[in-house]
Amino acid sequence: MAAPSTNPRKFLGRLSLPERNFVADALRTETVGGVLLLVAAVTALIWANSPLRDSYADVSHFHLGPAALGLNLSVQHWAADGLLAVFFFVAGIELKRELVAGDLRDPRAALLPVAAAICGMAVPALVYTLTNVMGDGSLAGWAVPTATDIAFALAVLAVIGTSLPSALRAFLLTLAVVDDLFAILIIAIFFTDRIDFAALGGAVIGLAVFWLLLRKGVRGWYVYVPLALANWGLMYNSGVHATIAGVAMGLMLRCHRHEDEEHSPGEHIEHLVRPLSAGLAVPLFALFSAGVAVSGGALGDVFTRPETLGVVLGLVVGKAVGIFGGTWLTARFTKASLSDDLVWPDVFAIASLAGIGFTVSLLIDELAFQSDLALTDEVKAAVLIGSLIAAVCATALLKIRNAKYRALCETEERDEDLDGIPDIYEQDNPAYHLRMAEIHERKAAEHRRLAEVTGGASEENDGPA
Numbered sequence: 001m002a003a004p005s006t007n008p009r010k011f012l013g014r015l016s017l018p019e020r021n022f023v024a025d026a027l028r029t030e031t032v033g034g035v036l037l038l039v040a041a042v043t044a045l046i047w048a049n050s051p052l053r054d055s056y057a058d059v060s061h062f063h064l065g066p067a068a069l070g071l072n073l074s075v076q077h078w079a080a081d082g083l084l085a086v087f088f089f090v091a092g093i094e095l096k097r098e099l100v101a102g103d104l105r106d107p108r109a110a111l112l113p114v115a116a117a118i119c120g121m122a123v124p125a126l127v128y129t130l131t132n133v134m135g136d137g138s139l140a141g142w143a144v145p146t147a148t149d150i151a152f153a154l155a156v157l158a159v160i161g162t163s164l165p166s167a168l169r170a171f172l173l174t175l176a177v178v179d180d181l182f183a184i185l186i187i188a189i190f191f192t193d194r195i196d197f198a199a200l201g202g203a204v205i206g207l208a209v210f211w212l213l214l215r216k217g218v219r220g221w222y223v224y225v226p227l228a229l230a231n232w233g234l235m236y237n238s239g240v241h242a243t244i245a246g247v248a249m250g251l252m253l254r255c256h257r258h259e260d261e262e263h264s265p266g267e268h269i270e271h272l273v274r275p276l277s278a279g280l281a282v283p284l285f286a287l288f289s290a291g292v293a294v295s296g297g298a299l300g301d302v303f304t305r306p307e308t309l310g311v312v313l314g315l316v317v318g319k320a321v322g323i324f325g326g327t328w329l330t331a332r333f334t335k336a337s338l339s340d341d342l343v344w345p346d347v348f349a350i351a352s353l354a355g356i357g358f359t360v361s362l363l364i365d366e367l368a369f370q371s372d373l374a375l376t377d378e379v380k381a382a383v384l385i386g387s388l389i390a391a392v393c394a395t396a397l398l399k400i401r402n403a404k405y406r407a408l409c410e411t412e413e414r415d416e417d418l419d420g421i422p423d424i425y426e427q428d429n430p431a432y433h434l435r436m437a438e439i440h441e442r443k444a445a446e447h448r449r450l451a452e453v454t455g456g457a458s459e460e461n462d463g464p465a
Contacts, residue, residue, distance in 0.1 A: 033278025034155025037358070040283035041290040041384070048291030060288050070237045076288040080363055083281035085232055085246035087359065090277045091180045092250020093270045098177050100255050112330050113171060117178035119326025120354060121146040124318030128310035137306025140368045141379055143190065145314025145386065147183045147360035150176035151282065153353050156391045165342070165405060172350055175323070183360045187241045191367040200238035203245060206231040211252045214265070241367070282359055289362045290384065292377045299385070301378060307369075308382035315355040315386035316393065323351035349397035355390030357383060 047056045065071040065078070073081070099105060124145040132139055150173065210227055228249060236242035255266035263271070302308040327347055361383045369376040398405075 033274075033282060034151035034153070036279060036283045037149075037151050037286050038155050040286040041358070044287045044289070044291035045294065045384075049294055053293070056291050060291070069233060071233060079285045079288045080366060081236060081242045082232070084285055084359070084363060085243045086273065086277045086281040087246070087285075088180075088184065088243040089246035089250045090270060090274055091177070091184075092247040093253055093255065093266050094177050094250075095181055095247075096251050096253060096266060097255040097270075098174065111334065112327060113174040114178050115330040116171075116323045116326045116351075117175050117182065119329075120148070120175070120319055120323035120351070121179065121182055123322030123325070124314035127318035128314045131310035131313055132306045135306025135309070137310065138369075138375075141307055141311065141365065143183075143186050143364050144361050144368060144379060144383065145311050145318060145357060146179075146186065147357045147364065148176050148179045148319070148354040149356050149358035149360065149387070150179075151278065152358045152387065153356045153391075156353065156356065156395065168342070168346065168350055172353070175354065179354075180360070183364075184244065184247050187364065187367065188244050191364070192240050194239040196238045199234050200240060203231055203234035203238055203240075206234055207245070207248050207252070210249055214252055214254065243363075285359065285362075289366070290358075290380065292380045292384070294381060299381070302382050302385055305378065307375060308378050311361075311379055311382040312386040312389070315357050315361075315383070316352075316389045319355035319357075319390065320348065320352040320393075323354055324348045327351070343401075345397065346401060349394055349401070352390055352397060353394035355394070356387045358387055361387075 044056075047053070060076040061074050063072050063074050065073050125142045128142050128145055129139060131137070132141075153172065153176075206227060210224070210231065213223065213227075228245075231249065232242050232245045235245035250266075253264075253266035253269060255264050257264045257267075302312060324344075324347055328344065362380060365376060365379045365383060369379060
């Protein structure tokens, strides 16, 4: 019996080809959504600070919806509680897929991103708490700097054009999925003030019906869309944040394929709903949440008021230190080791990039300080400034190693035998080496023929006229 291998497992090593292809597809979608999110946030800031600022407030606070159902909400409220439920529905599907088919399926592989995500939420919360204890501020916003906005982070990567290795990107994606899970738990546990047990019971029954229909194989959007809307309305009226209904329904979808299926129901529905989430729901939320009045005095207050300073320090310092520290400690005390192609400053750069908190941070801000609208806007400004600082720091760190990243990506993409599979994934295949030997021999023969033709032509030219 062969002795077990003592080689340490490589952390951030090369992904398998199917995993790499999946990450590439996910990144393309997330990056486009992040760019739209960035455009919406900038539009909101310009609108709220332009001569048309009154119209921004009028539109944001305009109420619509059936009052008899308890849903006569403002446009801003619809964006936060309604449209973000679509975003969290997609997050639920992503989490389910990671649990059944991704990195979170294997406890050993999941240990690093889970530890990094937990530390990346605990340390910012601790930084915020210490800042406000020393500054005699409000502790209500401790959860604001704990969230990472993956779409915004990937949009920054798209803008700076950094050729990150696929393993680093996959780590960022997995980290963000776990981050979303804990953010959902924080919202459900700490930001539920009152509970209407009748409405909550109705939501639970509705979710049970949703699950049962899925298991029975019932199909048709005309069945699930009305049921999803009813579940959302009941969850909203129960006092539990309505986005929890979206997460619950996303987790119920089956994300593994049967033999006769090309795509699982979860993959299929995610493919249909993700454009709605990334292209409409999240940008509209940003449009009606990021519009805060910015002035010299307001920017100065961000760095002097304990609540806002705690958010900035939590995003910029807490996220980077928490994620990097959690990753390093886990690798230090387990058998995992860093890939030979990367260095620890690369992990720190990704940890800094995770300090871009936007969508969920703004949502938690509105929940934490809903009784103080002025402070809500100031904390929103702190979220924007902290995210901007984190993005600049991460950009600088990533640019330092950009040449190395380009070389790694070129190695990952090289396909000399033109079979559609990068050569790095075939190096252990004898057939690959045989093909490469034939290719090299063919090239050598072409060079010899070219040399013979060129040499013959030279002799003719050197002869007598």
